[in-house]
Structures are given as structure tokens and as C-alpha cells.
Amino acid sequence: MAYNFAEELRWRGMIHDIMPGTEELLEKEVVTGYIGFDPTADSLHIGSMVQIILLMHLQRAGHRPIALVGGATGMIGDPSGKSDERNLLTQDILDKNIAGVQSVLSRFIDFEKGDDATKAVLVNNYDWMKNFSLIDFARDVGKHITVNYMMAKDSVKKRVQGEGEGMSFTEFTYQLFQGYDYVHLYENMGCKLQIGGSDQWGNITTGTELVRRKLGGKAYALTTPLVTKADGTKFGKTESGNVWLDTDKTSVYKFFQFWINATDEDAINWIKIFTFLDKETCESLIEEHAKDPGYRVLQKRLAEEVTVMVHGREAYDTALKASQILFSKTVTPEQWSEFNQETLLDIFEGVPQAEIAKDALKDGVDPVTLMADLTSFLPSNSEVRRALKENSLSINKNKINAETVITTDNLIAENMLLLQRGKRNYFLVLVK
Template sequence: MNFVEDLKWRGMLHDIMPGTDEQLKKEMTAAYIGFDPTADSLHVGSFAQIMLLKRFQLAGHKPLALVGGATGMIGDPSGKSQERNLLDEELLNKNQEGIKKQLAKFLDFESGAPNAALMVNNYDWMKEFTFLDFIRDIGKHITVNYMMAKDSVKKRLSAESKLGMSFTEFTYQLVQGYDFLWLYDNLKCKLQMGGSDQWGNIITGTELIRRKSGGEAFAITIPLITKADGSKFGKTETGNVWLDSARTSPYKFYQFWLNTSDEDAERYIKVFTLLPKDEIENVIGQHKEAPHVRLLQKKLAEEVTTMVHSKDEFEMAVEASQILFGKGTAQQLRSLDENTFLSVFEGVPQFTVAKPEIETGINIISLLAEKTGVFQSKGELRRTIAGNGLSINKEKISDADLLIKNDRLIGGKYILAQKGKKNYYLIIVE
């Protein structure tokens, strides 16, 4: 199966410019995708694009990852994003480094193969380009009428938009178009890929290449990743899901994928894993026969967590999940060694209390609602206990006057409080 067919089967093809497939069959082709350097880590929202580059490289082509140092300063008017703050160069550099490190996990930058990946930053070629030169050499080739016809621009000019659009944002597509032109001229990049919201910007680039260099360039976009329930993909209650383990722990990351709905998982496994078609179809088939086993989600979470983090971290996440959600018992909990214990509860809100507080025995209400912020108020805690919703170290608590003493400490220094089934809080005694 070739690259384009594979994308099609995976539901990753939104739009493709005529001739693209032929070009890819003809020769090794370089393609680029732009990433916003607004943070030093990418999140799962960009993950589909990363996988796109990955597949591209696996198909024998040359992927270019462009970090939008220049474009990131401007802000794409697509979507409802407001004007963006300018990022300073130092931060940009730091973010670029972080992003490159992440991409290196997926793409081969180092091998020296002809199709080794390359990282570029449009700031490098934009920073010396003066405004006058730009409007004369580039602006000349694209009419305002053309630019105004883009959806991203039209939306912002329409009556419903209260925000208006600055000239800076308006020029965005031109700057991005110039990126493509530059890459075409300098690195023989003939294809730009991206999310479906980028189609208009990409086409401005191919148009610019045609008019200025008389060359032919191509475009592929992938659909926006959606969730069946209509909420935004890549977010949890606690915020964005990042690829960096310092921002989103491997455990949380694993959980994110494990919790996808049946319908979503079926689409995601095609987009976010490298598993071949027959294996995916097999898993989907098995899942349909026994949906409650959630084989599909498990497979998806395994593949993605292993790829983004590591096999070890994946196994740790599974172990943590079993303790937290399986029939984890107090004995099991106490049997963990300290390191495992801490990694299981990594990312769980933590509180610290002084050792003397516990030694004399402390009332549970005082401990959870005063010494720590596990509960907002004592009333809330009493209610939770009355509703059978509180556990300490995996044991249900039904007595609001319970005294917590040293013998409750796990490993001599930890107490695990649990509000309901899913909310854990770690109290460290030292």
C-alpha cells in the first residue's frame, strides 16, 4: 500500500492536490509540516501531524519539520485565536530545542540516509528579510483579492467576528507561503502537509511557487482530530495532554488513550499507531465481540505510550492503573517499594505535613481539611464520609472521628487519601 492509499485507509486524508500521488511515486520527495513553537513541548494535538511525517519517512520520503519561529510571532488567523504575543528569540530557541528532541523520537534525523529528516526554522530566513524587500519580491505576486478569498480571512472579516483582524495577521498566509517557496527553492521541498485548517495557507504557498519560480508544488491535509461527543480532542479536565513526561506523566498519558470511547478509539488507532491494516482490523474485530474487555483502547494506549515514552514507562503506567482502578487492595498497596509507589502516584496532588502532627494521632477531619487541602471544608469531608466516598490507603472510612496515627503510614511516611473512586491525594509525612 503506498503512502496516499494508506492515509486514505487510515482516515487521514482530508484534501490532496491533484498530482501529489504521482509526484510521490515518481521520486523521493521532501515535504514539510509546520509546528508552532509556543511551548517547549508538543501536545497530542500535534501528534497526528508527527505521525504523518513519520509515515512519510517510512514511505521513503524526506520529512522536514519546520518550527515556526517567524510565523509563531504572528499568529494564524485561522480558528478564533486572538492576536498573539510576540515570543522573544531566546524562548523561541528553547522551545525549538524541546520540540526537536521530541520529534527525534519519531523521525530519523541522524542516520545520514538520503531521506533523513531535517529541522528548519523560518525565523532563520525571515529575520534578515526587510519589510520593503518582502512586499516587493513576494507581496507583488499575490493579490489581496486572492488573500481575502481565504476562509480564515473571510471569517475574521465577517460581521459576526467581533475581533477584527490586524494587518499582521492578514499577512500570515503570505509569510507561510513564503516559507514554502523558500523550502522549494533551497531544499527542493515540493509538498506541504498539515491540518485541514491549513489548506488555504498551503495553497497560497503553492500559488506563490508557481508564479514566482514557475515550479509545481503539492499539498496534503489531514482532517481535524475530533471526538465523537463533540468535545475538543487532546484535553482533559486537568488541561492539555503533552508529549513531554514532565508536563503529562506517562501514567496520565496512558490513561488519556485508555479512556477514549469505542468510536473514537477505532479512528485513533489508525491515525496514531503504526500498526498495519490487518492487525488493526483484527483488533477492531475482537473488540466488537467483547467490547467490555476494551482490547482496542488497551492496544491503542500501549502502542502510543510506548512510542511516545518507552516500554518501561508503559508497563509502569499499566501497573499504576491496576492499583488505582483494578481490585487493588490495601495489601497490594503496602507491598510496593517506595520508588514504584512514588511513580504510581506521580502527578497526583501531594501535600506535606510535619511528622509530629501524626505521631500523637490526628483527627481525620483535621488532617484532610485543615492540614491539607484535600477537602475544601470540613462539611464537605463529613458529607463524603457519610456518602461512603472516602478511603485511606484503599480502605473505606466510615467514621468521621477516626484518629490517624503512625501505624497508618505506608513505608513510614505516606498516606493515600482517596475521594470517590478516581481522585487520589498523597500526603507525605516528614
């Protein structure tokens, strides 16, 4: 075995609950283990990254990972950790989501490579649920579990005793669907371990219970703690919403920013959870960080490791350079040419903007016209002149003077100009 899976997860702080015997099993044999992902959105966000990383650890440790996409369970809706009944997703949306989730998973886990014993497998529970008749399901699955047992689960108890709207029969049955998946994978693929976030313990143990009662078998469970932030706010969210693993939803720059902005406390935990750096490396980084927190060595390494893993080295390099632009005194045209419009809009998010016509630059304009007439960067012509005298105006991070003529040759990312007064006062001109 390449390394001890449970031991590895333990020092990384990634075990919340583990069923007795699981560790021994992992030491004894090559274990097939699975994690399920419901297609509730057309991509996965960084909240799901822990589970993806677990599948990767499982494989690196010499075991066989199964990634399950919940084509069937996605049609039902998991009540775990939810205080309210959710709307059903339409088939169109589900199809789109399933494709999105599968494509994200395939970016991290190679379902083609490896010897048969440890080759990763991608399955969709719709394949074995679609022809299950209601009568068969009631007889073959429902009969093995009492309603009393199902009611005792947190996900159900809260909704039945709570003040809310109660719970539909649909969501109540969810644990049987997930439980049956485990039975199916146990029987057909020799799967003996299910992993999930801590909110999945109830569903997973319904599965191990079904395996026991229906097949007389022994199946195991392991859950991970929910990733938290030291300040109590929800992990994985920024003001602009979820941090997704797809660039069309969250740009590489914003993704990088999320990690680089981690607090010291969070970075200490996250470096162990979200990177594959070994124990010694993590510990020495934490030590180095403690000596000079201002240098943010932990955040820098965390952002590098995670961004490279998710988006590749090249995209990371660009994001890093982009994040340095705000702090650089001058930026050459060659340097600007590395960034596209999207990245520049990300870097300068929140900076006031104006649109001007390309024609206006055809014969060149002087700073006063550009900054006070064509745009409202500065309030008046005299203000522009005063700023010019102070030598505090720049365009694209290069100082200008009263004689400067601005033409279309000055455009960066094809249609932008970055106006600046002093250090921090920016204005973005979009030339159409």
C-alpha cells in the same frame, strides 16, 4: 518504495484534501515533504501528534521529511482557525518555545540517521527570513499574489466579514510568510509536498501558487482532517487542560489515562491514526472489540501503543500498574515501592488530603489517633472504632485492626499514607 504513503494514509482516514497529482508524484519519486510547527508553546500537545506521525510515515514510506520550526512565523501568528487577533509573543518566550518544540520533534524523528536521500531534516524559517528586507519582501513575494487572492482565504474572509475586531496587517501577511517558506524549500531542498492539518489548506495553497508564479514550478499539498471526538468535545483536552507530550506538563499516568478512557467510537478511529499497527491488526482488534466491548481491548492496545511510542516501554509499564492499583484488593510494600509521589498524587487526584508532621509517627500511633485526631478522615473516635469492628479500614491497601500501630515504616513513596474505608472511600496523608 517501502510502502505507498497516500494509500496508507487513506485507509487510516488521514486524508482531508489532496491536490491532484500528489499521489502520482509519491509513486514516481522519492519526495521531500515538509510540515511546519509554530512555537506557540514550549512543548507540543497530542493535537500535533498527527503531524509528527505523518512525518514518520513519510520517512517509513521511503521519502524525505522536513520538520520546520516557525521561528519567524511564530513572531507573526497564524490566523488560520482563529477567530481573534492574538498577542505577539516576546522574543524570550519564543526562544524558549523553539527549543521546546525542537526537542519534542527530535524525540520522534531521528535527524541524524539514514542515507542522504531520506534523512530527516530540521529547519527554522527564521534562518531565511531574518535578513529579508521589507522592500525585498514586498517586491519578491508580495508582487506575485493579489490582495484579492489573499482575501478569499477562509482565515481572512471570516475575520474581515465577521463582527469581530477585524484583522491586523501582521496576521494578514502570515500566508505570505508560510507561502515563501514553501518557495524557499522548493528552491533549496527540492521540496515538493507540504502537509498540514485541514486548517492549513489556505496557507499551503498560497505557497503552491507562489511556487508557480515565482518559479514556474509545481508543488503539491495534502491535509489531514482535524481529529474529532464522537461526543463533539475538543480532542486532546481533559478537565485539567491540554494533554502534552512532555512529562513535566502531563505525567505519563495522565497521558495513559487519556487514551485508556477513549470511547469505543473514538478508539476505532484513533487506533488507525495514532498507532503504526497495520491494517489487518487494526481490523482484527476492532472486530475483537465489537464482540466484547466491556473488555476494552481497543482502548488497552491504543493506550499501550501510544504511551510506549511517546514515553517508552518502562514508563508505560509503571502507568499500567498504577492504573491497576485502584482496583487491587491488596498492594504489597514491594509493589508500592515502584511508585513515586508524583504518580501516587496523580492516581489519587481529587481524593481528600491532609498533612501531618513526621514527628507524630515517631513512636507509632493507633488507628483512632491517626484517623480522627491527626486527620479528619473519619469524623470521630467512635466512628473509627465502629469501622474497625466492621473490619472495613485499610492503610496502603492492607487491612488494619485495633492493635495496628502506624509508624514511619509504613510510609509509601517516602511520605504518604493511604487511608481507606470500604472500597472507594480514600484519604491521602502527606507526612512532612
